[in-house]
Amino acid sequence: MHNPNNLLAGPADEPGRGLTSPLARRSFLRYSGAGLAIGGLWLAGCSKDDDTDVNPNGNFIDVGKDDTGILNYAYALEQLEAAFYTQVVGSFYTGATATEQAILKDIKDHEISHREFFKRAITSGRISDSLQPDFSNIDFTQRTTTSGKLGVLQAAMAFEDLGVAAYNGAGRFITNNDYLTLAGKIVSVEARHAALIRELIKTNSFVANDVVNLDTSTPNNLGGSPAVTGNLNGTGLERSKRPAAVLTTANTFLAAGSKLSATQYPA
Amino acid sequence: MDLFQIIDDIAKVDPETLDRFDSRRAAFRNFLGFGKKVTATALPLAVSTLFTKAYGQTAALPAAVVATLNLALQLEYLEYFYYDTALNSSGLNLTADERGAFEIIRNDELLHINILRTTLGSAAIAPLTRASFDYTTSQNLSRSPVAPLTALGGTTSPTTGPFTDKAVFLLAAQQFVDTGVRAYKGGAPSLNTSTTKDILEAALNIHSVEARHSSRIRSLRRGGVQSANAPKSWITPDETPNTPGLPNNGVANSPTTVGPYLAGLPVANFPAEDNITQATLNVQTIGTLVSGTAGAEAFDEPLNAETVKGIAKNFAANPTALFN
Structure with missing residues (x-):
């Protein structure tokens, strides 16, 4: 959504995530490597508005x-x-x-x-x-x-x-x-x-x-x-x-x- | 976002979902009509509103939320009766400060039981009793207990007997509460749905109270806040190898040997408490730390639900009846 490159984050994954075999799904994503997990973190700032340093x-x-x-x-x-x-x-x-x-x-x-x-x-x-x-x-x-x-x-x-x-x-x-x-x-x-x-x-x-x-x-x-x-x-x-x-x-x-x-x- | 895939996914675990939407036909139709005008960015809010309507206060909570809260509720009972038994065990000779601390802690657990039962409503498990638990790990005399823990109820009627050894009581108390902290931490993501944010926040507000309890119990174990003895009020990495493990009681998706400071499954997500890697960063070396153990101490670790169950079943009178 706001962060299309983030494989772990995203509202797209949210509403159903806790409901459909949450462990299997999340385990798979996380099992794919610790690097993926940090990938999400590293990309957190890639939202379309990098406005956090401006002073509104x-x-x-x-x-x-x-x-x-x-x-x-x-x-x-x-x-x-x-x-x-x-x-x-x-x-x-x-x-x-x-x-x-x-x-x-x-x-x-x-x-x-x-x-x-x-x-x-x-x-x-x-x-x-x-x-x-x-x-x-x-x-x-x-x-x-x-x-x-x-x-x-x-x-x-x-x-x-x-x-x-x-x-x-x-x-x-x-x-x-x-x-x-x-x-x-x-x-x-x-x-x-x-x-x-x-x-x-x-x-x-x-x-x-x-x-x-x-x-x-x-x-x-x-x-x-x-x-x-x-x-x-x-x-x-x-x-x-x-x-x-x-x-x-x-x-x-x-x-x-x-x-x-x-x-x-x-x- | 594929809205229809999401609804389909939910319907797989909650066959009533479509009925819920149907019974709120007006809301759904309203949503569809509104959807022609909404932009892509507005869609999540609209979906959120739809789910709020579908899972209103009178509707069932999502199954994963119920599972997490009922596990938490059982752990709160385990702790409540543990502290309550201690407060009624004259042989422990608790000091005034110790008694005061454990009365506070016991009462907090009772408040947590009530708030969890209220949140769960009819989905809550039946109330548990002192006799639901055997803190000696004999599982009501059906197996050999871990030796020192026989001080937590005796060898003849372990589901009712008093506690007799303060050091053993304090050590097990610390391990129960640290397990509880890890359980809430591991359960939080399952509560993070758009319709259960208030429940998530309540669980976080229990989680930190349990951590405060742990800090206090640890200071009692070392002989008071001004004592330089172990343990610290936070989890030190030496506790992981030095705390004996327990059997997992055959719980799937938990390690064969489980413990309050050991890893859960998968290990990458639920590491042991001596872990120093957070999101690929070595938190011991990224800053200039004086203490060689601060990196591990600075981050507590979650446990997956099955590992928590594997630990807790050791303290059930009937391990098939609890923590399932």
Whole structure:
């Protein structure tokens, strides 16, 4: 459709794919070689409008549209995270324990791995490789703060929770299931990060109500078995966010000229 | 795009499809009339609308979606009763922090059970019970259990017995939840149809919660978040060779030896968790990484449904009754 050379992608394959012997068909396509799989990825940017570097939105860089736009969106968030942890690891905050330093070094490597992956995988229509962060609202010398600025762990929590909500809320806009799977490979690692950072700040906050729906306004007495008793509420679902909402937050950490928009996806 | 081929394909697995369209003759006719004017680029939206009409809320979900969600539902039951049994096993001597964590996790699983049952409606499997599971792997005394796992229910009544060894409980908990993460990841593509995007998003929102659970359980296993012991909160590549495999219970399209960190089938699509190749790129070497294990850690891997079933049947009281 938008990408006729992409053997794996394409709406043409979509409506019936999950229904007619999905395993046999997809297995065949994937068995034809890992090279094919990457062929899809490499060609992702070959849509008819390579407009992702133009700036249709004032001072914002738009991530673009279709699957490429979502890949760009993920790439931008990974750039932001990698820049943050690189600065964290460059000079640790006061009182960082040996374990905290090891954790943050690991996470920095993971985010760099994600960033470098997207940088090479999006070969056409890719947004800037050098988005400029603005971390002026983060106090890199403090573990946590009550000053109004974010301490390092508070900022890390914000980035990780935001990343999980972003990947979860973008999955529905992905057409090519290879990209959906790749996003899934990354988001669960971000969720592991998020839960650990939250635990470093507060015990047993790994799935608290700000990130997972446990609202009392959503009573969960849906007739399941075992029956729900006591004050158990909500859906137990992560609070996914649409690209526009995510970028509103992300832009507070990006410098003028590097701020992002995602105008091609419904809010 | 060949619209008629697609409808034909769907009709092969869902004979009622044509009836659905027929019973919504007005919608279909509307579509055909409209189609004269639509351009090629508008066609996918029009098709999407047609399918929404055909598979409305009261209509059956696509078979592949039902299969994926019912497998997920069975895994949620497996986990729910596992944590619930632990919370009722005084011999585990859970600390306050551990108890708090597992109460949260158990409750999340119950919420997931409910949301899955609601989504599936009448297509949901019958509710399962504690007695549906035998966490010792003896399959209700019908075979020899994996030795240390007898601490997860005993050797006389393993489908009801309490757990007695915290380290074994925590290790199996980690492996259950990591298997669950891989199962949701592997199932996501089957939910990615134009009419089931909301279901896809809900499943993704369960997937990440399960990964958060894994992170927490791993920190409990190492003795708290500030401990420098293993395991890390993410899957390290050494776990793939160091975690003993399990039999696949004869499930077709799964490796003979299956495990939470081992490969599924086909291996190219469902590699083991120590994999460092993503879309032909070596993610360990493309960036400047300090840690020699970060590339494998940075990407979790999916499992195909059959391999998940092969693993899970080891913990069914009756392996022919569950995870089919």
